[in-house]
Amino acid sequence: MMPTLRRRDYLKTLAGSLGGLSLGGPRSSAFAAAPAESPAKKSIAAIVTVYHHNSHADVLLTKILEGWKHDGGPGPALSLASMYVEQFPKGDMARDMSAKHGVPMFESIEQAITVGSDGIPVDGVILIGEHGNYPWNEKEQHLYPRRRFFAETTDTFAKYGRVVPVFHDKHPGPQWDDAKWMYDRAREMKVPFMAGSSLPVSFREPDLSIPMGSELEGAVGIGYSGLDVYGFHALECYQAFVERRRGAEQGVKSVQFHEGPDVWRVLDDGTVSGELFEAALAATPHRGKVDPRDDPRSALFLFEYVDGFTGALFMLQTVNRSAVAVKLSNESEPRACHFAERPEPRYPHFAYLLKAIERMMHTGRPTYRVERTMLTAGILDRALTSRHEGGRKLDTPELQIAYEPVDYPHAPQPDLLLQP
Missing domain, CATH: 3.40.50.720 (NAD(P)-binding Rossmann-like Domain)
Structure with a gap:
């Protein structure tokens, strides 16, 4: 098992290494002119x-x-x-x-x-x-x-x-x-x-975040395009939300790939919330008016976290963006957004990723956890392995990756300094 990393210790060290470095004000844009005393x-x-x-x-x-x-x-x-x-x-x-x-x-x-x-x-x-x-x-x-x-x-x-x-x-x-x-x-x-991925720090439409330590009742993700190339982006977006649930992250204990009628059976039998799926689907730009249930290319990555939370990412070819819907325990309705991939000016979501890279190069410390990416990479690999093996459910002790997330902002707020 990978070691647990404590957020308060990480942020205390990060704040010390930042010293007087300022990368902009709390509502500044990554495209703003450099401050008078740029690093x-x-x-x-x-x-x-x-x-x-x-x-x-x-x-x-x-x-x-x-x-x-x-x-x-x-x-x-x-x-x-x-x-x-x-x-x-x-x-x-x-x-x-x-x-x-x-x-x-x-x-x-x-x-x-x-x-x-x-x-x-x-x-x-x-x-x-x-x-x-x-x-x-x-x-x-x-x-x-x-x-x-x-x-x-x-x-x-x-x-x-x-x-x-x-x-x-x-x-x-x-x-x-x-x-x-x-x-x-x-x-x-x-x-x-x-x-x-650049997408967790991209624009969200509508703008949506949830507090760290949220009591999270459920979450459903939607991705599109190739299972390998875009499945990773969608999983990173999904994990950027669910890692904020109470108790931090302990990793994933099983992964299974579904396709064909099995994709929709998990909705119909209540394994995955139909309400959350519909909320995520409603937040996602569509390609025409094809019902995803009529598309034989629809697929599902279904995974179970160590703490019992159910992970679900639907890979659909009837949409053209990634989306997430979440349900907080103290709220009656789910919240949902999609992750914008605006082409101009020059794919700005990569600018927000570059802001995180810039900060790392100046502080000498990762801006946010590589363990999140390791977990999503592992889920993706195991989902594709399950698919190759006919949809067999795979136990994944190697994915019991424990970490505490960092509350790093997404666009349009890339310059907030993290505070201990």
Whole structure:
């Protein structure tokens, strides 16, 4: 079992490390002009699979190079010191951006992290193993080189005797054994390690949050598109809500994949709340007027938490956003929202993710728990394993991941300093 991390201790340490650093006022925008006394920029090495228009490298790294809106305006207190780019497909931006901004590109991860020197001069590393021509396995997981990127990064730390913070875009893995190896390696080497989706910090429509320590009666999530690529985003959004229930998080003890009539049977027999499903569905933008019960592609990740809470994420192709509905014990009606993925200005939800990365690079500590991402990565891997094994229910002692969440804000409030 992974160790329990106590929120009050974490925040006390974080507040001390922040000192006088200010990243903006309580209602400020990530796109606002920098304050008069901006913190000095921290230098970053970027290790990426590909860098083309609207790739994850573009919507993160271009904000460092050309501002939050990619228009030459203000941006984060970060500078891009070097890049390692593995593939150069048609439409590649890496070479042009390297030349335009004077950012050297290197042929190995070690060279990028050392910037061609005999030490590690950068303040942090961003790993983006997303997009590109990589194989798929029998479970339909896209086998990006995330473990290899992290292994070569940490091998470089070991070789040169210096550790710096690492942010890993999306989830480690994608296979559980690789994700767990990465987590254990980070703990062994004391690497400040953070990962995750941009959507938990994105805009919510309508704007919705619940207090930490809520008495949560139930929750239902909805996701869309590919089970692997977007199932992770939807699970991260779901976990960002349910981790706030009373008692913090102890992890998940079983996972099962459902498809076909079994998806709707769990609603009809009351295993999952029909009221919460309908609330989540009503909050989600739809593709046409097709009833999801008529769509044979509908699927369900059903999982049970250690504390007995039921987790349910419906993957539907009749919608085009992720959503969550929750029911608090002291309220008569559920609350629900969807997570906005606005394309302009230049996918702003990635700006809010970059604000969290920026803070980590300045404080030297993860802005929020990597354990949340480890848990969602594990649920996803086990759901796809259950699917591959004909929907068998899987016991998951390896997912008994205990942690206490951090009350980090979502858009449009990315700059609130966490208080102890």
